[in-house]
Amino acid sequence: MSSAEAASPGRFTELRLDGVGRRFAGKDALVDLDLTIRAGEFIALLGPSGCGKSTALNCLAGLLPLTTGSIWQDERRIDTLPAEKRGFGMVFQSYALFPHMSVRRNIAFGLQMRRLPRAEVRRRTEEGVRLVQLEEHADKLPGQLSGGQQQRVAIARAVVLEPSLVLMDEPLSNLDAKLRLEMRTEIRRLHQSLGLTTVYVTHDQEEALSLADRLVVLRHGRVQQVGTPEELHARPVNWHVADFMGFRNLLELEVAHVSGGGVDAEAAVRGEGLTLLGTATGPVSAGDRVVAAVRPEDVVVVDEAGGDNRIAATVEVVEYQGRELAVEVRTAAGRALHLRTERRLAPGDEVTLTVERERLLVYPLAPGEQAPAPLVDAVTT
Structure with missing residues (x-):
């Protein structure tokens, strides 16, 4: 050679x-x-x-x-x-x-x-x-x-x-x-x-x-x-991948009911004062523990309070990032959520949020599987 x-x-x-x-x-x-x-x-x-x-x-x-x-x-x-x-x-x-x-x-x-x-x-x-x-x-x-x-x-x-x-x-x-x-x-x-x-x-x-x-x-x-x-x-395959791929909002909820069956079925989930419609990524049934995942950019500030997938929250932290703001809000139940918006918001503002059903992915939790830790403020003042 x-x-x-x-x-x-x-x-x-x-x-x-x-x-x-x-x-x-x-x-x-x-x-x-x-x-x-x-x-x-x-x-x-x-x-x-x-x-x-x-x-x-x-x-x-x-x-x-x-x-x-x-x-x-x-x-x-x-x-x-x-x-x-x-x-x-x-x-x-x-x-x-x-x-x-x-x-x-x-x-x-x-x-x-x-x-x-x-x-x-x-x-x-x-x-x-x-x-x-x-x-x-x-x-x-x-x-x-x-x-x-x-x-x-x-x-x-x-x-x-x-x-x-x-x-x-x-x-x-x-x-x-x-x-x-x-x-x-x-x-x-x-x-x-x-x-x-x-x-x-x-x-x-x-x-x-x-x-x-x-x-x-x-x-x-x-x-x-x-x-x-x-x-x-x-379409992350599980909530662990979703977490790593930028689905910063991870909510441990319970399935209220499912319309249809299998992948892409409409799933109504509830817990922590929320009732939301999402898209199942795998087989789920009423009563199942699940993780509902959504990206900050898919959480939208709306003017009207009525309708599906509405979330009332209070703005806590606002970060200026050029054309957009990165915003952390908190629901009445103490759940922190993250969103990105072009609206000019300030700490203390009361807002109504929504997310499209197709953007809220619902992941089954295996028996005994540890769900993501909730972002609830443990400090009282």
Whole structure:
């Protein structure tokens, strides 16, 4: 095999994780992960701290051995190979740049380690510098760059290897809000223009929705849902996913009655002084404990008090966010609710709220399952 061939591992049609699991000190960090990644896809592993997303990435990278399962690149098993034999590129949260090397030398380092011809190293390095638009900074040291520029160097160092897969472990979490937005666009542009296959770890659902072709939501090491951004945004499979995907209002209620049956049935739910109509996401019956979930942007301030799904509340906290206000209100029963509105509201205002039935999703609670903690103010004055 030539050095060029060794530096460019074979491309794949699909990468398959079959029952991948990892334990630490007898405790499961990742359980039975089944996932097929198609060439050219951008996959986001999403979830809160400790959900198993970084463990999954490190197992895929070869930085952690599997406890159970296997990983296949088409018909070739790769979980038995060391990290350096898998041909993947890695972008770390901490950049991991050599502080004594210039931008150009950092980008060239991996190519030199693979013993490519000097002309090829030079060509790919200069191409990498151009890709991340750092021509004016190519001779600077990392300490002379901003955080966003350093992360561009780390990305260029990974992609110039022409890897079959790029792995990114929360690469934007150390950046400020403006740089995160800029780098999000940059990462998506590079993914599309280079035809990369990317697996990206994040705890930021907005980041995942904007970047990924498909999202994998994890909780306690187990996959909760795999789907497109549209699917996860509109129809989380359970209230845990809904909670993580921005359904900030989670109400533990009881089913009063159901019209129709199964998924998408109209369910009347009640409790805490509320009676609401929502859409069942699974089979529910009268008397069942459920969680009703709705996004803040789907809670609407209305002028009339009569009609279905009306909620009387008092404004408590108002946050100015440009065109919109983020508002926290409280019902007479002490339930805090969150909404977003263009109306100019102030603390103390009495308001009437409503939500469309299709926007209020009703999730069954399994027997013994812990419901979300109610946002009731425990402090009295």
